[in-house]
Amino acid sequence: MLCKFGAHLMKELYPRYNFKESDDKWAKLWDEEKVFHASSKSGQPSYSVVIPPPNVTGILHMGHALNNTLQDIIVRFKRMKGFNTCWMPGTDHAGIATQNVVEKQLAKEGKTRQQIGREAMLKRLWEWKSQYGDTIINQLKKLGASCDWPRSRFTMDEAYSDAVNEVFIWLYEKGLVYRSRYIINWCPRCLTALSDEEAEHKEKKGNLYYIRYPLKDDKNKYVTVATTRPETMLGDTSVAVNPKDPRYKDFIGKKLILPLMEREINIIADEFVDPAFGTGAVKVTPAHDPNDYAMGLRHELEFLNVMYPDAKINENGKHFKGLDRFEARKRIVEELKAKGLLEKIDEHTHSIGHCYRCDTVIEPYLSKQWFVKMKPLAEPALEAVKSGKIKFYPERWTKVYLNWMENIRDWCISRQIWWGHRIPVWYCPQCPEGENIIVSKDNPPKCPRCDSKDIKQDEDVLDTWFSSWLWPFATFGWPQKNKDLDIYYPTTSLFTASEIIFFWVARMIMAGLEFMGDIPFSDVYIHGTVRDAKGRKMSKSLGNAIDPLEIISEYGADSLRFSLIINSGQDLFISKEKFEIGRNFANKIWNASRLILMNTSDYNPGYKISDTEGLSLPSRWIISKFYSTLQKVEEAIEKYRFSEAETMIYDFFWGNFCDWYLEIIKDKWNDENTNNITLYVLGESLKMMSPFIPFVTEEIWSHLNPESGCLSTQNWPSFDKSLIDLEAENRMQSVLNSITNIRNIRADWNIARTNKIKCEVFSSDKDFISLINDNESLLSRLSNCSLELHSGKTGKDIINSASFIIGQSQFIIPLGEFIDVAKERAKKESDLAKLKNNHEALAAKLNNESFLSKAPQEIIDNTKEQLNSLDVHIKELEKLVSILK
């Protein structure tokens, strides 16, 4: 399945990584070959994750890209680690969102859903789904998501719908589902109820209107009420004051005339009223406000609905009938003003609920809806988190979850739309209220009580989340018993954003415990929100969104993934340039691999490092560095610290492997040992990097080891503690320091590499000497200038020179030819002053008795050493300054 590129052909390949070609090639191959399909074989430890199902209407945005890359990293990691790994993909039918999309389509044809009817509308919806429903799935494939695609589920699949019905009936029979008239959040545009979570509250500037309600017995006296929604006064059935409020003591029980409507209403006393707000008197509209509704129940008030479902005033609003609520507000205010009943209008900022789908202002609306009683479900779900069976990462989200669960309220699950799972309830018009409900999984032919065939199914469908909360087990076939459920449930980790905790995470935990008798996952990882560079949420309306697909085509999928994750420690502030780091890194990996493949013979996949005794110091060093990195990367992934893992990979591969190791060995391609080690470290590094940047590593792997199949299915490098060699790391570090020192001097004295200057470097570092002796040109190349190494000689024959001892090396640098003496002297003098300052501070520290008596010996020694080395530096500098004079 893989075409073999001979290593020698790498020369022909682009010096720049061609991500376009390889992104497409590998995404296609992984998909076609079903590389990520889990086998359902038991016996092996399993690792499973369910995708947060994107809406079928979804188009990949940065939030998706982040969320799915995180999952993909750990899933690829676990798969390579040998777990029976299943990442369950699928899409959500997204009730209102999808219906809105198709309604818009209809509107273009000049039709409404009511005109074409329910059946035709559903047909249109399914057509839309089959045409566009896979869009986001294909985009996820472009991202490299290694889902178990053949298992893909949709929340309205037949089997899945079956699970939804089963659950509704289960809860109904337990008495946890009930139907009731209640004030709910109503979207007058979508014409449906919304759950509390679907109401988005936004702070908006508005007005507080002070309206006078005259007393019935004395038209000159009045009570002033304050309201932000004057139009609701049409439905007022009372005015409430606090019983302890002295201002209104004498008014309680008296009658008022409701202006404009000219109805009589009572003044009642209720503790709820805050005397400090407004006038201390509240108009009570039980049918249009949740608080007033509660008061209405307490005082047995009339519930007078004054609006149609589309928020136009109904006949109860008399001459305002037919007006939209905001138009009515204007007219009412005008009329009140004309009658002298409008006392004043204050500016007032308050939070107003908006429909989370269409952003229309929500109307609290009295209607009959289905609810789920949540308290009994919440209790075990609280316990599961309190006991630590389920853990949140980062931990702080635990509190947010617990707090919400402890104050949980019943869940309104019916929606007055058509796209979704129709409520499995039928009503018999023949039977008396209360006994007329038939709950059934299949279409019941007749009423079981009275045998009437004239029964009608509930018109409503269920909240989308009423199906999503079953996702971790319904996707594996529940309520049917089957092997997949046994193997993959409970899943391990769940990845989502914080705003989804209430919508989905909490409900999945409740559902898992109720219907499966077990938690749905043990770890919940909450990642940050993707924002623009100014910290605003990315949104279409703001026009600040960066399209991940655009990034994929401009920078490549690996760049998108890598750049997002390395920035994912907290909320991400993204601008286009941030994706360069990923692109550059992918290109670096590509070119390092080209260098190696162009110069080495074939990769030996069976190669093992058994003994490091005979290996060179750089080899032992890079092996040790690789394994310490591997260990840290594994730990970081297990702790869900992905940005940390990437940083370590980046530092290792670029900072150690490319910048030092390859530079040191790059002209020793005739050494077989070195070649083996180099290829080995490259191969193992590709494996380690594969979960993070799967495309470029896969591409290189196909050149490195074409026979072995996909890199994505290779075994993760096995960590070998015995190959971590701290001695080699330290000794090599000392060598690298020496080279860095030479580079410092070179840059300091502005010695160009083209200047073939004669200067001598003396060193007592044996590793350094042997490394340099091994290869004549190495020192010059590494230090970016032409230097000669002499050991055991002194530089007496060099005239007008300065010698330095830095670390273990002595440097003799010719002066005069390359520098501006005055400038250099000024610079050195200021350096000298700084050093003297430091010297003084350290000396003071070493005179401090409590420091000497209490600080650990190590720190004291360190300080002394610093002081000594400062002494040397200061002397050298003083000498230099005097030469420069």
Add this chain to the structure above:
RNA sequence: GGGCGGUUAGCUCAGUUUGGUAGAGCACAUGACUUACAUUCAUGUGGCCGUAGGUUCAAGUCCUGCACCGCCCACCA
């Protein structure tokens, strides 16, 4: 009103679990087209770690207060 997060280099952020000489990327400056890579390499400039106290030989790190920014929740009419 309650809760949470943040404040470290010009910018974006690590570092805070377990106190011990302040880190990275970008940007900037200088030098280099060195046969893998200029999407590169080398070197450097740049920080009283938000603020006021406390604990300690030692605080970016632990404790307390405050300020500012951001987010979430809540029934302010």
